[in-house]
Amino acid sequence: MSILVLAEHHDGALAGATAHVVAAAKAIGGDIHVLVAGENVGAIAEAAAKLDGVAKVLVADNAAYAHQLAEPTAALIAELAGDYGHLLAAASTNGKNVLPRVAALKDVAQISEIIAVESPDTFKRPIYAGNAIATVQSEDALKVITVRSTGFDAVGEGGAAAIEAVDFVADNAQSTFVKEELAKSDRPELGAAKVVVSGGRGMGNGENFKLLDGIADKLGAAIGASRAAVDAGFVPNDMQVGQTGKIVAPELYIAVGISGAIQHLAGMKDSKVIVAINKDEEAPIFQVADYGLVADLFEALPELESKL
Amino acid sequence: MKVLVAVKRVTDYNVKIRVKPDHSDVDLTNVKMAMNPFCEIAVEEAVRLKERGVVTEIVAVTIGPKAAQEQLRTALALGADRAIHVQTDERVESLGAAKALAKLVEEEQPALVILGKQAIDTDNNQTGQMLAALTGLPQGTFASEVAVDGDKVAVTREVDGGLQTVELTLPAIVTTDLRLNEPRYAKLPDIMKAKKKPLDVKTPEDLGIEVASKVKLLKVEPPAERQGGVKVGSVDELIDKLKNEAKVL
Ligand SMILES: Cc1cc2nc3c(=O)[nH]c(=O)nc-3n(C[C@H](O)[C@H](O)[C@H](O)COP(=O)(O)OP(=O)(O)OC[C@H]3O[C@@H](n4cnc5c(N)ncnc54)[C@H](O)[C@@H]3O)c2cc1C
Numbered sequence: 001m002s003i004l005v006l007a008e009h010h011d012g013a014l015a016g017a018t019a020h021v022v023a024a025a026k027a028i029g030g031d032i033h034v035l036v037a038g039e040n041v042g043a044i045a046e047a048a049a050k051l052d053g054v055a056k057v058l059v060a061d062n063a064a065y066a067h068q069l070a071e072p073t074a075a076l077i078a079e080l081a082g083d084y085g086h087l088l089a090a091a092s093t094n095g096k097n098v099l100p101r102v103a104a105l106k107d108v109a110q111i112s113e114i115i116a117v118e119s120p121d122t123f124k125r126p127i128y129a130g131n132a133i134a135t136v137q138s139e140d141a142l143k144v145i146t147v148r149s150t151g152f153d154a155v156g157e158g159g160a161a162a163i164e165a166v167d168f169v170a171d172n173a174q175s176t177f178v179k180e181e182l183a184k185s186d187r188p189e190l191g192a193a194k195v196v197v198s199g200g201r202g203m204g205n206g207e208n209f210k211l212l213d214g215i216a217d218k219l220g221a222a223i224g225a226s227r228a229a230v231d232a233g234f235v236p237n238d239m240q241v242g243q244t245g246k247i248v249a250p251e252l253y254i255a256v257g258i259s260g261a262i263q264h265l266a267g268m269k270d271s272k273v274i275v276a277i278n279k280d281e282e283a284p285i286f287q288v289a290d291y292g293l294v295a296d297l298f299e300a301l302p303e304l305e306s307k308l
Numbered sequence: 309m310k311v312l313v314a315v316k317r318v319t320d321y322n323v324k325i326r327v328k329p330d331h332s333d334v335d336l337t338n339v340k341m342a343m344n345p346f347c348e349i350a351v352e353e354a355v356r357l358k359e360r361g362v363v364t365e366i367v368a369v370t371i372g373p374k375a376a377q378e379q380l381r382t383a384l385a386l387g388a389d390r391a392i393h394v395q396t397d398e399r400v401e402s403l404g405a406a407k408a409l410a411k412l413v414e415e416e417q418p419a420l421v422i423l424g425k426q427a428i429d430t431d432n433n434q435t436g437q438m439l440a441a442l443t444g445l446p447q448g449t450f451a452s453e454v455a456v457d458g459d460k461v462a463v464t465r466e467v468d469g470g471l472q473t474v475e476l477t478l479p480a481i482v483t484t485d486l487r488l489n490e491p492r493y494a495k496l497p498d499i500m501k502a503k504k505k506p507l508d509v510k511t512p513e514d515l516g517i518e519v520a521s522k523v524k525l526l527k528v529e530p531p532a533e534r535q536g537g538v539k540v541g542s543v544d545e546l547i548d549k550l551k552n553e554a555k556v557l
């Protein structure tokens with residue numbers, strides 16, 4: 001059976017997450033097709049065609065799919081689904097928005113955020129904020145799955161898949177796009193960065209997050225945050241790492257002024273090396289940190305920046 | 309207008325769950341249960357809409373075992389007007405819950421259904437989207453702002469890149485994110501009053517649906533434990549370790 005992967009893309013570019021989802025598709029096995037849905041997505045389709053292991057790229061390039069609203073995008077995928085045994089998407093906000101809608105249109109369950117493929121119908125996924133790993137088996141003929149990027153190494157390039165246009169245009173009188181306020185940053189994407197420096201409530205205010213900038217500059221790092229820092233308005237929501245935010249697993253994660261609640265750990269405990277800087281030596285973050293520095297962050301951060 | 313709010317009984321968010329020694333499931337014996345935090349936010353939003361005069365009636369719904377009536381009583385204490393319990397002892401996952409909710413939407417004809425974005429036990433993040441598909445209604449997921457205006461609702465959504473605002477034609481389905489509001493606590497007099505509010509019990513058979521999940525749970529294991537590491541005495545030592553021991557600098 002073939003596998004259809006929904007391409008993740010933003011700002012006219014194919015997002016890195018797609019290569020991780022294709023890797024999960026390869027682990028399942030079968031012909032891999034990638035669907036690029038959006039408006040003016042020709043260049044994205046070409047990028048998807050280069051991904052290793054992709055046999056065909058389907059392009060639904062139409063104003064109907066601009067901003068990838070759930071209603072038309074799910075209708076499109078449900079229309080195409082008949083030819084496939086598996087539908088996969090990244091466990092991004094986009095994948096999470098669209099794919100369950102497709103699953104219900106097809107009257108099948110969805111398996112969310114898989115981290116491993118045991119066989120074409122059996123998968124591993126974290127539950128309870130990652131405090132348990134479930135192995136689940138789907139009895140549905142069509143398997144609808146979102147993929148956690150950190151569970152699968154991205155495929156490389158080198159493919160040359162055929163690109164085919166899809167004419168189906170879903171009509172949508174129910175939802176309209178109003179506006180977007182997207183964070184602009186020259187830093188690497190949180191999910192893709194090799195180094196992540198995150199600040200928590202201990203940072204005190206948004207202004208103090210600048211203390212992390214110099215360090216992030218020197219390390220080529222992305223900057224993340226705890227929920228408490230986002231809730232307090234120090235930084236925007238797209239920086240939240242955790243069970244209900246973004247899941248990261250960089251080579252190096254530096255948690256500053258973060259206590260280490262299970263919901264935060266759920267988003268970063270698969271990082272290769274974890275550093276914690278916290279003035280409370282009892283903070284639970286130290287139980288998962290490879291290197292813990294008990295210190296006042298307002299002293300430690302400037303020193304760290306100058307010595308890196 | 310009428311609002312339906314879906315509330316799920318889950319383990320309390322402070323509990324670090326453990327798996328059973330035989331790896332058949334997680335161990336819930338004597339574990340504290342509570343309303344899913346995202347559902348608390350959903351109830352709060354409905355109550356605020358009612359306080360602003362936008363909403364006239366709030367119906368709280370749960371699908372689950374008898375004990376889940378506790379969470380319905382909490383919703384009633386927080387301001388819901390009545391509750392519906394779809395009682396079952398099956399392991400209900402998102403699709404089953406969405407099917408039950410879809411039937412109730414058909415019966416109740418609410419203008420808005422508010423759900424949490426994610427249940428913190430299964431971490432599925434599916435039910436609202438599935439309910440939207442089953443009812444053919446538009447969806448505003450991961451909401452940090454909900455503004456009803458006539459027959460439209462503008463929903464600001466927390467997305468990976470920042471915020472996105474969509475406008476939906478009512479009736480519509482909304483799922484809550486953390487920044488939508490800060491839920492209140494139930495006051496004792498309201499908890500007493502909630503005991504007298506109507507709570508209807510139905511079964512999946514009454515609704516003509518099956519709720520049991522078709523996804524088999526084969527086993528549940530603990531995650532790979534991380535070894536706690538060492539404490540370093542200074543920034544210099546930290547940099548030295550990162551360079552020479554961990555080799556990540
Ligand atoms: C449904 C739900 C979902 C959630 N999802 C998430 C999620 O996705 N991500 C997430 O992060 N959280 C999430 N949480 C919240 C989580 O439970 C914690 O409340 C949160 O992670 C705490 O953030 P914090 O560590 O920054 O703040 P705190 O717990 O307040 O910790 C602040 C730390 O800073 C230290 N500190 C203070 N001043 C200094 C200083 N000068 N120098 C050094 N250290 C200092 C303190 O010792 C303390 O350890 C969720 C909670 C719920 C209920």
Ligand SMILES: Nc1ncnc2c1ncn2[C@@H]1O[C@H](COP(=O)(O)O)[C@@H](O)[C@H]1O
Pocket residue numbers: 314315316317344346347350369370371372400401402405422423424425426427428430431432433434435436
């Ligand atoms: N059994 C249930 N009973 C009532 N509401 C539910 C149930 N399961 C899920 N929901 C609703 O759907 C939301 C998201 O759950 P899920 O998609 O399963 O992670 C929850 O916050 C609830 O609002």
